[in-house]
Amino acid sequence: MAKQEFQTEVSQLLQLIIHSLYSHPEIFLRELISNSSDALDKLRHLTLTDETFKSLPFDPRISLELDEENKTLTLSDTGIGMNEEDLIANLGTIARSGTKNFLAQLTADAKKDSNLIGQFGVGFYSAFMVADRVEVVSRKAGEEQAFRWISDGKSGFDIEPASRDVAGTTILLHFNEEGAQYANSWRLQEIVKKYSNHIAFPIFLTYDKSEWNEEEKKSDKIRTTEQVNAASALWRRSKNELKDEDYKELYKSITGDYADPLFWFHTRAEGSLDYTTLFYIPSKAPLDLYQSDYKVGVKLYVKRVFILDDAKELLPQYLRFVRGIIDSEDLPLNVSRELLQQNRVLTSIRNASVKKILSELKNIATNKPEEYLKFITEFNRPLKEGVHGDYANRETLLDLVRVKSTKVDGLTSFADVKSRMKEDQKSLYYITGGAEALLRTSPLLEIYKKKGIEVIILDDDIDEIVFSGVDKYGDLDLKAVSKASTSDDLKDETEPDQAEALKPLLDKLKATLGDRVKDVRASVRLADSPSCIVSDEEEPSLQMQQMLRAMGQTEMPASKPTLEINPDHEIVKKLLARIDDVTTEDAAWLLLDQALLMEGVPLLDPASFVQRLNRILNLSI
Numbered sequence: 029m030a031k032q033e034f035q036t037e038v039s040q041l042l043q044l045i046i047h048s049l050y051s052h053p054e055i056f057l058r059e060l061i062s063n064s065s066d067a068l069d070k071l072r073h074l075t076l077t078d079e080t081f082k083s084l085p086f087d088p089r090i091s092l093e094l095d096e097e098n099k100t101l102t103l104s105d106t107g108i109g110m111n112e113e114d115l116i117a118n119l120g121t122i123a124r125s126g127t128k129n130f131l132a133q134l135t136a137d138a139k140k141d142s143n144l145i146g147q148f149g150v151g152f153y154s155a156f157m158v159a160d161r162v163e164v165v166s167r168k169a170g171e172e173q174a175f176r177w178i179s180d181g182k183s184g185f186d187i188e189p190a191s192r193d194v195a196g197t198t199i200l201l202h203f204n205e206e207g208a209q210y211a212n213s214w215r216l217q218e219i220v221k222k223y224s225n226h227i228a229f230p231i232f233l234t235y236d237k238s239e240w241n242e243e244e245k246k247s248d249k250i251r252t253t254e255q256v257n258a259a260s261a262l263w264r265r266s267k268n269e270l271k272d273e274d275y276k277e278l279y280k281s282i283t284g285d286y287a288d289p290l291f292w293f294h295t296r297a298e299g300s301l302d303y304t305t306l307f308y309i310p311s312k313a314p315l316d317l318y319q320s321d322y323k324v325g326v327k328l329y330v331k332r333v334f335i336l337d338d339a340k341e342l343l344p345q346y347l348r349f350v351r352g353i354i355d356s357e358d359l360p361l362n363v364s365r366e367l368l369q370q371n372r373v374l375t376s377i378r379n380a381s382v383k384k385i386l387s388e389l390k391n392i393a394t395n396k397p398e399e400y401l402k403f404i405t406e407f408n409r410p411l412k413e414g415v416h417g418d419y420a421n422r423e424t425l426l427d428l429v430r431v432k433s434t435k436v437d438g439l440t441s442f443a444d445v446k447s448r449m450k451e452d453q454k455s456l457y458y459i460t461g462g463a464e465a466l467l468r469t470s471p472l473l474e475i476y477k478k479k480g481i482e483v484i485i486l487d488d489d490i491d492e493i494v495f496s497g498v499d500k501y502g503d504l505d506l507k508a509v510s511k512a513s514t515s516d517d518l519k520d521e522t523e524p525d526q527a528e529a530l531k532p533l534l535d536k537l538k539a540t541l542g543d544r545v546k547d548v549r550a551s552v553r554l555a556d557s558p559s560c561i562v563s564d565e566e567e568p569s570l571q572m573q574q575m576l577r578a579m580g581q582t583e584m585p586a587s588k589p590t591l592e593i594n595p596d597h598e599i600v601k602k603l604l605a606r607i608d609d610v611t612t613e614d615a616a617w618l619l620l621d622q623a624l625l626m627e628g629v630p631l632l633d634p635a636s637f638v639q640r641l642n643r644i645l646n647l648s649i
Contacts, residue, residue, distance in 0.1 A: 031186055054219050056158050056210075057216065057219045058284075059284070060151070062227075063152060064107060065224075067109065068088045068106065070334070071084075071088075072334065076361045086106070087106055094211065094216060094236075096213075099208055100202055100203065101210065102201075104198040106196040109192075112175045115177045119164065119177055153181075155201055158206055159207055161178070161201075164197060165177075165200075166196070166198070167194070168195060170195070173189060175189060213233065213235035216233060220233070222277065226281060228334075230259045233255075235251075236250070236252070238250075261355070262275075263294065263353050264355065275292050275306075275308075276288050279292065282353070285351075288311060290402060290403055293307045295384055297380065301373060302357035303354065303356040303358070305381055307384075309407075310406075314348075325350055327352075329356070330356050330360070330361050331356075336368075342374075343378065344414065348410065350385060354377060359373055382418070383421065389428055404428075404429075409488060409490065411425055415429060427441065432484070432486075433484050442484075442501050446504065448482055452517075453517055454505070455505040457484065457509050459472060460495060460496075461492060461627060464485060464487040467485050468485065471557035472509045474553065475553045478555045510627075511565050530593075533600070536607050540613045541616055545590060548590070548591045550595050551592035558594050558622075559591060559620070560591075561592070562592060564587070603615055
């Protein structure tokens with residue numbers, strides 16, 4: 029029997045769990061039972077769908093056997109089991125790259141950190157919170173040889189051949205001082221009912237039960253085995269039968285989350301399709317929400333038989349934070365991940381589920397705005413992804429996302445912005461392209477502030493991409509203030525003769541700046557600043573160009589901005605009066621460069637900018 033070392037991340041993880049996460053050591057039982065339930069789910073699926081396994085006996089159960097005197101607990105299941113290779117892969121290494129992130133996410137708050145264990149799928153290791161020695165005997169379904177894995181959680185692990193009558197896994201915990209409190213039958217029953225009551229397989233507890241002996245007038249210890257969970261598919265029961273606590277227990281059981289969910293939506297559909305869905309919204313965003321290998325949160329069942337828990341087809345990607353269960357009566361039991369992509373039944377369930385989730389969120393937003401704010405604080409950005417990608421539900425998603433604006437503090441909705449429109453206002457306006465503080469001081473907002481028109485501030489780094497493809501909110505045009513065409517709401521600002529009088533200066537600036545700009549023209553949108561830059565309607569903004577290049581699109585040709593100047597500004601008036609002055613060319617470049625800086629665009633030639641600025645300063649002092 030050769031000693032093997034833990035993978036480095038496992039050693040780090042074990043030390044953190046053993047020494048830092050003692051706030052809720054009872055979760056060890058929740059995690060081990062959850063693993064057994066998953067193993068039973070997988071074997072049941074195989075016995076129903078795979079000819080190789082159909083002849084195998086399948087008696088699904090999870091057994092707990094307590095030895096109070098020796099302070100040990102044995103947990104066994106009749107699930108799919110593991111062979112030697114599986115034991116090393118599952119108990120000696122961390123396969124998911126996201127799990128390494130676990131180590132970086134620890135908060136030093138023991139309650140929060142213990143919750144991370146389940147979220148990151150490393151629940152087995154929680155056994156070392158309560159045990160100083162763990163033995164695992166497992167036999168993989170379809171194989172004859174069993175293997176024993178032994179570790180103290182410190183010095184690596186040993187693996188040796190063993191024997192087991194049937195497929196499945198047995199875990200023997202030798203409780204340490206911290207775990208001794210769980211060598212108690214009442215405590216174990218309490219934990220099972222708290223976390224695992226609705227595991228779909230029966231959980232049996234064998235222990236020494238005290239019974240009164242009337243003849244001898246004393247209490248005898250009788251070895252007893254009792255089922256200690258309800259073992260029902262909670263989601264198949266009527267909503268009227270269920271209490272809030274039932275829903276919360278199931279959520280914690282299927283997610284490993286220690287906190288209660290924010291909301292849940294339970295639906296039973298009957299008719300052309302027969303299915304049940306139970307969806308949960310977590311109170312906090314999953315830590316892998318923005319990782320490409322995010323863990324899928326929805327499990328697929330067919331006729332209460334577990335099928336898959338890693339199919340990204342069950343809900344669109346922007347709803348990847350949703351947790352829960354889809355249970356269909358109409359899908360075949362042997363449906364594969366590949367078949368799911370073309371399956372009409374699943375497509376119908378998926379479409380209906382998305383509409384249900386979004387309509388429920390809209391209802392909460394309307395009737396419980398304070399609760400909705402908790403949700404949007406965590407999940408506003410994924411909903412924006414939906415605005416970009418889910419055209420069929422775009423209108424609903426636009427109602428659900430929250431934005432900042434020039435008229436209110438905090439977050440507001442598009443509907444609220446619409447309700448505050450001026451009586452004669454024809455469009456809704458927004459600005460993108462940088463941090464909130466930069467956007468609020470943009471010259472592009474000056475005329476809107478002067479006219480009392482509210483502008484939506486979109487400062488998230490994905491807003492530029494998302495809202496460049498959205499041209500309407502309901503029946504209203506949605507317009508970017510940085511685009512060259514101006515709305516009817518601004519048309520009365522510049523007199524035609526003013527623009528005509530400015531033409532010599534415009535021609536001079538255009539000649540000086542050459543191919544750095546598409547055009548130079550009089551502005552109707554400036555009130556206090558001398559200049560700004562805008563983009564044509566069909567072209568990406570300069571910020572969008574920067575973003576696309578950062579994403580690797582180096583072949584994209586650079587589009588040129590249009591420079592707009594303010595006819596009423598003193599600088600512009602002085603330049604008009606001395607077009608042929610030697611300083612006019614420097615001033616032309618400074619007007620362009622300051623407009624670029626105000627838009628958060630880095631200058632191509634900072635050295636030339638400084639030289640010109642110094643020359644102008646020298647003349648003005």
